[in-house]
Amino acid sequence: MAIAKKTTKSDAFQTFKADLTEGSVANAYIFYGEESYLREFYLGELRKRLVPAGFEEFNYHTAEGKNLTIQALAEMAEAMPMLSERTLIQVTDLDIFKLNEEQRERLIALLEDLPPYCCIVFVYDALEYKQNRTMKKLCTALNTYVQAVEFRQADNSDLVPWIMRRFKALDKQIDRQTAEYLIFLCGSLMTGLIPEITKIGTYAKGKVITQKDIDAVASPILAAEVFKLTDAVLKNDYNEAASLLGDLLKMQEEPLLINAALGGQLRRIYTARLAIDSGKDKYWLMDLWGMKSDYPVKLWLSAAKRTSREWCSDAVKQCQTLDRRLKSERGVNGEDELKQLLVRLGVKKA
Numbered sequence: 001m002a003i004a005k006k007t008t009k010s011d012a013f014q015t016f017k018a019d020l021t022e023g024s025v026a027n028a029y030i031f032y033g034e035e036s037y038l039r040e041f042y043l044g045e046l047r048k049r050l051v052p053a054g055f056e057e058f059n060y061h062t063a064e065g066k067n068l069t070i071q072a073l074a075e076m077a078e079a080m081p082m083l084s085e086r087t088l089i090q091v092t093d094l095d096i097f098k099l100n101e102e103q104r105e106r107l108i109a110l111l112e113d114l115p116p117y118c119c120i121v122f123v124y125d126a127l128e129y130k131q132n133r134t135m136k137k138l139c140t141a142l143n144t145y146v147q148a149v150e151f152r153q154a155d156n157s158d159l160v161p162w163i164m165r166r167f168k169a170l171d172k173q174i175d176r177q178t179a180e181y182l183i184f185l186c187g188s189l190m191t192g193l194i195p196e197i198t199k200i201g202t203y204a205k206g207k208v209i210t211q212k213d214i215d216a217v218a219s220p221i222l223a224a225e226v227f228k229l230t231d232a233v234l235k236n237d238y239n240e241a242a243s244l245l246g247d248l249l250k251m252q253e254e255p256l257l258i259n260a261a262l263g264g265q266l267r268r269i270y271t272a273r274l275a276i277d278s279g280k281d282k283y284w285l286m287d288l289w290g291m292k293s294d295y296p297v298k299l300w301l302s303a304a305k306r307t308s309r310e311w312c313s314d315a316v317k318q319c320q321t322l323d324r325r326l327k328s329e330r331g332v333n334g335e336d337e338l339k340q341l342l343v344r345l346g347v348k349k350a
Contacts, residue, residue, distance in 0.1 A: 016149045020045060025086070026147050027114050029121045032129035033151035037190035042151075043090065043121065050086040050119055058082035065094025065127075070106035077110065077118045089120045096122070096142075097132040104138050111145040122146070153188045156180065156293035162190070163197065167209060170201035174209040180295040182214055187221040222253060226261040227299065229342075230269065234306045238346045245338060255334025256326045259341070263319035270312035272297075272304035315345055 019025060025046065031039050051060045061076045068091065081087045099107065114120065122129075129148075131139050142148070154162070163179045174182075186196045196218050204213040220228075225248055232241035248258055268289075275285055282297045291297060304312070322341055325332055 012147065012149050013151065016042070016147065020049060023049065025049060025119055027116065027119055028111060028146040029119070030124070030129060030142070030146055030148040031121055031151065032124040032148070035151040035153055035189060035191065036125065037194065038154070039123070039125075039151040042149075043123070046119070046121065047088060050084070050088045052084050055082055055084055059084050059087045060090075061087070062090045062092070064092055065122075068094055070099070070103050070110060073120075074106070074110050077115060077120065081117055085117060087118050089118065090123055091120065092123045093125055093127040094122055095127055096138070097135060104135070108138060108141040111141050114145070154190065156183060156188070156295075159183060159188055159190070159193075163193065166194070166197045167201055170197070171207070172201050172204060172209055173207055177295075178209055178211055178214070180293060181211055182218070183293070184296055184299070185214060185220045185224045186218055187223075192221075222248070222257065222261050223265070226258065227265050227303075230262065230265045231303055233342065233345050234269075234303050236346065238342065241342050241346070242339070245342060249335055249338075255338050256323070258338060259319055259322050259326065259334075262341075263316060263323065266312060266315045266319060268300045269304045269307065270309070270316055272300040273307060273309050273312050276301065276304055277309060318344060 016029070020042070031043065033039065047056075047060060059081050061079075063073065063076070073089070073091065076089050077087075079087060096104075096107065131142065133139060160176055160179045160183075163182060164174055167174045182193070182196070182200075186193055199217045200209060200213055203217045204210070206213075225244060229241050229244040229248075232238075232244060245258070249255075271288070272285060275281070282294050282301060285297050285301070286292070286294060289297070318341060322337055325337070326334055
């Protein structure tokens with residue numbers, strides 16, 4: 001079997017795309033990562049490349065990892081292709097590092113001598129893929145013979161044009177700033193954005209998508225809702241903050257998660273406040289946080305300008321205290337504690 005190319009996590013995806021375009025598909029891959037839309041898309045592209053239409057029954061094999069034995073996998077791998085140069089095997093959620101020793105040895109032997117006409121893709125969907133470094137022999141085999149491709153959330157530089165194309169397919173237009181607002185509100189996973197784009201495109205009466213169209217029907221992620229809540233506190237609008245908290249609780253969001261998200265937003269605002277006080281700009285913050293888009297950074301900077309370093313520091317500490325209480329103390333009413341936290345933050349801000 002061919003030895004896998006040595007790549008880092010950052011360029012493994014780009015290398016895979018280039019190889020796929022050139023037709024130099026490897027013998028074994030691991031597909032993992034949170035962006036399931038991209039993963040499924042490239043699985044489809046791989047099938048198109050390797051499996052001729054009409055011959056899927058002979059050349060394309062799928063297996064669930066839960067009850068799969070390496071013997072059965074080896075039999076699939078040894079099956080010759082029919083009227084094609086390659087076969088493709090898709091194995092979903094095989095917990096490689098929980099195989100017993102005998103099965104691990106069989107897997108290592110298979111990877112070392114995988115037929116050149118076979119391509120195996122180990123897909124991680126419900127299970128997380130993470131190497132167990134204590135199993136050195138298995139890790140060495142995986143690193144030597146298998147190309148691990150992580151499907152991450154796309155950068156805004158790729159995501160915004162993609163959003164524009166999706167809306168164009170619905171005969172709609174969206175500008176860059178509005179697309180970035182959609183990303184901030186609904187997250188940057190393509191998997192989650194697709195249904196939101198469909199809803200918004202169906203709802204919008206005009207040809208050009210507006211922020212009002214998005215607000216009318218989109219389902220915000222927790223971080224976006226909590227930012228609105230935090231912003232309301234900084235504007236001394238306790239009624240709006242309480243209303244937003246009430247909406248989150250009605251949606252059955254866990255108080256622990258709400259508090260964690262609130263603490264995360266406050267830490268960002270605190271850092272932005274420190275940046276302002278020390279003469280740093282948005283580019284410094286973007287570099288610090290590893291962000292390619294300045295949209296959320298501008299929001300945090302705007303929020304930070306309405307507060308002080310002292311208030312931010314105290315607010316972060318209060319969230320940390322509540323986090324410890326929710327995790328360690330019994331009988332704590334998380335909903336009541338969150339409401340009281342908002343009151344304390346509002347009083348301090350005022």
